[in-house]
Amino acid sequence: MTLDLIVAQLFTGVALGAVFVLLSTGLSVIFGMLGVVNFAHGAFYMTGAYAGVFVLALTGNFWIALVAVPVLIGVMGLGVERFLIRPLYGRGQDYPLLLTFGLGYVLIEVVRILFGTDGMPFETPPLLSGGLDIEGLGYFPAYRLFVIAMTAALMLGLWILLERTRYGLIIRGAARDPEILSVLGVDTRKVFLLVFGLGTGLAALAGLLAAPMRSVNPEMGVAVLIEAFVVTVIGGMGSLLGGAVAGMLVGIVVSMTALWMPEMSEISMFALMALVLLVRPHGLFGRGALAR
């Protein structure tokens, strides 16, 4: 086992970590701001990939899909919040949890009926196909580097939106104390609506970005839901920074386990989660019980 190999494996882990961060952001935003445990996250991710196939077939342009898909599925998310989630606010966390759990199954079944149970091919956009020879690491696919960059940009954008803008202040306020905020004249229902739409749009974007790396099929979101939960729980439910750190950590742990004990690589993330929860029951960056 050479040092080169360990370095290559570490870098692969970081790249995989970026994918994990991407997968879990939508889940984290919705939970952090609304307190809704969105079990349909994986299904929104999957519909994002299918919407990508559809937009790509229509326009032949990946870049248009990159903008259109989050908007399309985000709008669908708005509808879901308005007509399905909203009536359940104030009834305890298990109501929206059960609802989204069922919604996930409905979405998967609808996609199976519309597009069949077979997978769909999704080619890497021509501009990003091929790879780069990185000194000391060897050949690395350009598309994965693009995904890392996209994830970094996305996280930065989200951070600026939530922490540095007036809208972010309102969103954080709505998460902390919706009652006071509505007394101050803010329509909190609208805030919740938009945050849910943002979360589903992010899930869809993750699905679209994952499509050229993994195949597109109705069940592609099932494993992703679990991975996203692991990352969110390790990072601390609802913490954007926690999600980013946890995603990277999970990527590196999975990758290094794959090097020494490949059979254990899938279980390693759960072992990590158990370990973190033993030491920090609210996750690495969790704030403890929600203020509400």
Next chain:
Amino acid sequence: MHETKTTIGRRTLLGGTIATLAAPALLLRVARAADEPIRIGFPTPLTGPFGAEAKDQVRCAELAIKQFNAAGGLKGRQVELLVRDDKLNRGEAATRTLELIEKDKVACIVGALSSSVQLAVNEVTKARGMLYVSISQSDTITAMPDFSRTTFHEALNPHMTAGAVARHVFKPGMKVAILLADYAYGQEMAAGFRSAAAAIGGIDIVLEQKHPFGAADYSTFLPRLRAAKADVVCICNFGRDQANSIKQAVDFGLKRQSKIVVPVLLYNQRLAGSPEAFEGIIGGSNYYWTIEDHVPTAKAFNDAYRADTSGGVPSDYGAYGYAGIRLVLDAMRRAGSVDADALVHQIENAKYDTYKGPETMRACDHQAVQSVLILQSKAKAAMKNATDLFDVLAMDDGSEANLRSCADLGHVAGK
């Protein structure tokens, strides 16, 4: 005395009346059983990562039954296929199989599409003396202790398939690396490559890298595979795992330094993947539609499938569905009954040609001796149409020499 006699008389009368009334009903029931369709149970993973292959198996199985019924059935009795989704789960498959046997009273079971799930089905059928035709790859199902007197393995097995591919690709002096899914299929295929490499001689197996079954991301397994700098990398996994792992291995430049081969090159996965990712990849197969140019039964099978699906062509695993059902139906017709012993007797030692050229059912282990095709995935530019996916590089004719001996499989000679 008189009173007693009357009582008996009344009872006799009552009993007689009931018997008289019941007799025609009973006779009617017997008669109805003869008109009732013969049921064949077909557990298969319609949902999950092997869904594409499973769906085509059902389509082809239905085709074989339609042909049989159109030709008059079994002395007028029609045959019916009972498809059950086993969800690629051993427990689910065993439960569904048990239901098919106990509740639906099927005449036999055909199907299951995973080396481990078929063993779960086999346990149920073996314990009940039920005829079972397995149509997916497994070495253990024909070996002791899993062997069952009433089970037949119509599919290729990993030893034959990996062996044929290895004999075509491996050359003495080569370095070989293996990536395998960590479950029965991957392990059996890897064993097949290993034993073929040992038989060829002078081959160095430099790495065996396992990955979890159903993994979505293979990037973490690739640095070691690349560092191994092998001449040939054998990727031993099935269904979506195949398309996913090949796509990612090619993305990471594995094809630039090694030749990628797979034991079974899947038609449906090449469709779900892309021509670019699969280009040049070599693998084995039980069937590819273009053999119709020189195999008359393949031509007939393809034509029937085309008529049934408005122009499609059957896939490799779909063809197994057809072959498995035909094996049973032809035996029923020869035996003139659905009795399990009679069918076993008909199938053992059978020589037949239903879709791919001549096959023989080896009596000692119930493995179908048959040809293995060596295929290579075409470049996009070389494809004439959407179904023109592979070149047939070679056809390894069926021969017992390519199978493990029955003594090696644990069968006692003379049994």
